[in-house]
Each structure stands twice: as C-alpha cells, then as structure tokens.
Amino acid sequence: MSRMSITNTPTTASVDDAADISRSLARAFADDPMMCWFFPDEATREERMVRYFATLLTRHYGRHGVCERTGLAAAFWVAPDGRALPDEETLDELATVLGDRAGVFREGILAAAEHAPPEDHWYLAVLGADPAGQGQGHGAALLRSGLAKADAAGLPVYLESSKESNVPFYEHFGFTLLGEARLPGGGPTLWVMRRAPQAA
Structure with missing residues (x-):
C-alpha cells in the first residue's frame, strides 16, 4: 500500500481556516442539488456558498462540532454531546447570506433533522473535496478519521447525502x-444512511 501524501492527512480545522475551507467547500458543492436549491442564482452562487460555509464553520461547527481538513477538503462532524442544528443567532446570520431562500433553508434543515435516529450517534454534517483534489483520497481520509472516532466510542454514524452518486462511496x-427523504417545498431528495460501529 502506498503512503498517503501529507496533504491528505487530516488535521484539526479551526475558525482561522475558514477562508480556505469555505472556498474549497463552495467548489466541492458547486453542482450539489441541495446547494443549488438554496442558492438558485448561478451568478452569485459560489460567493454566497463561500460565506455560507464560513458562517457554518465559525459560528456553529467550529464551536459545537469536530472539524477536520486536508489540503483540499474538509469535514464537519457532530458528536453525541454536540449540537447538530444551528442556533437562532447562527440562523439569523445565515439568513443574510441566503436572502429570500432563508425560509426554505430553515424548513429544509428542520425536515432533515426529523430523520436523525434517537440513539446516540456521530453525525457527518459536511464532507467535501475541492474538484482539484477529488480522486486523490482527501475525502476518504477525512471520512476514515471521523469513523475511527465513532468506532472508538462504539457508536453508529448517521448522514444524509444530497447526491445519489455519492451513495456507493459511503456504502x-x-x-x-435507510431510505430517501424529500425536502419540503419541492426540494431535492436526501439519501439517509447509517453505519454501525465497527470493531478495531
């Protein structure tokens, strides 16, 4: 087995990394159905998505989650004692980014949260690799890192994939x-997935 490049090695992400991470994630999610639904204007989509991911990292997942990055990818996780949904203050800030799509966003994340299992679990909220780094193991390295933490705690992992083409990757x-969930208001489909804890 070849050694993974150092740029693929996950490191803890901090709010100081927000500029780089938000740009990588905006490019990673450029054709994502849910992001295109939240940001329908192609002319402003990338710029708004950069602000969106920067807000999520600095205001929410950087405070209440576990954030990791490689050179060209990032993952935001929530442990059982964390907070999956943004608080009202964060939602208000996101509303300035989302504009007239803020209501759709709020309804969408609340609807998605209804599918979360009642058992203690780790939640993979965001995983994305810049297209420049796709196929180079960045996403896989970040996923393995988070799964190892969940396995060490003996807990399952839950996620919703917003692209059907990513389902085999997670499988x-x-x-x-587990099933499919359609977001309200004519929104896109999410693929709800669960991974049982695995012994080391």
Whole structure:
C-alpha cells in the first residue's frame, strides 16, 4: 500500500481556516442539488456558498462540532454531546447570506433533522473535496478519521447525502441506505444512511 501524501492527512480545522475551507467547500458543492436549491442564482452562487460555509464553520461547527481538513477538503462532524442544528443567532446570520431562500433553508434543515435516529450517534454534517483534489483520497481520509472516532466510542454514524452518486462511496465505508427523504417545498431528495460501529 502506498503512503498517503501529507496533504491528505487530516488535521484539526479551526475558525482561522475558514477562508480556505469555505472556498474549497463552495467548489466541492458547486453542482450539489441541495446547494443549488438554496442558492438558485448561478451568478452569485459560489460567493454566497463561500460565506455560507464560513458562517457554518465559525459560528456553529467550529464551536459545537469536530472539524477536520486536508489540503483540499474538509469535514464537519457532530458528536453525541454536540449540537447538530444551528442556533437562532447562527440562523439569523445565515439568513443574510441566503436572502429570500432563508425560509426554505430553515424548513429544509428542520425536515432533515426529523430523520436523525434517537440513539446516540456521530453525525457527518459536511464532507467535501475541492474538484482539484477529488480522486486523490482527501475525502476518504477525512471520512476514515471521523469513523475511527465513532468506532472508538462504539457508536453508529448517521448522514444524509444530497447526491445519489455519492451513495456507493459511503456504502464502501460500511454505510447502509435507510431510505430517501424529500425536502419540503419541492426540494431535492436526501439519501439517509447509517453505519454501525465497527470493531478495531
């Protein structure tokens, strides 16, 4: 097995990394159905998505989650004692980014949260690799890092994939498809997945 490049090695992400991470994630999610639904204007989509991901990192997941990065990718996780949904203050700040789509966003995340399992679990909120780094192991390295933490705690992992084409990627890492969830207001479909804890 070849050694992974140092740029693929996950490191803890901080709010100081927000500028780089938000740009990588905006490029990673440029064609994502849910992001295109939240940001329908192609002319302003990337700029708004950069602000969106920077806000999520600095205001929410950087405070209440576990954030990791590689050179060209990032992942935001929530442990069982964390907070999956943004607080009202963060939602208000996101509303300035989302504009007239703020209501749709709020309804969408609340609807998605209804599918979360009642059991203690780790939640993979965001995983994305800049297209310049896709196929180079960045996303896989970040996923393995988070899964190792969940496995060490003996806990399952839950996620919603907003792209059907990503389902086989997650299945490769032991996730099973629980079902599909359609977001309200004519929104896109999410693929709800769970991975049971695995012994080391």
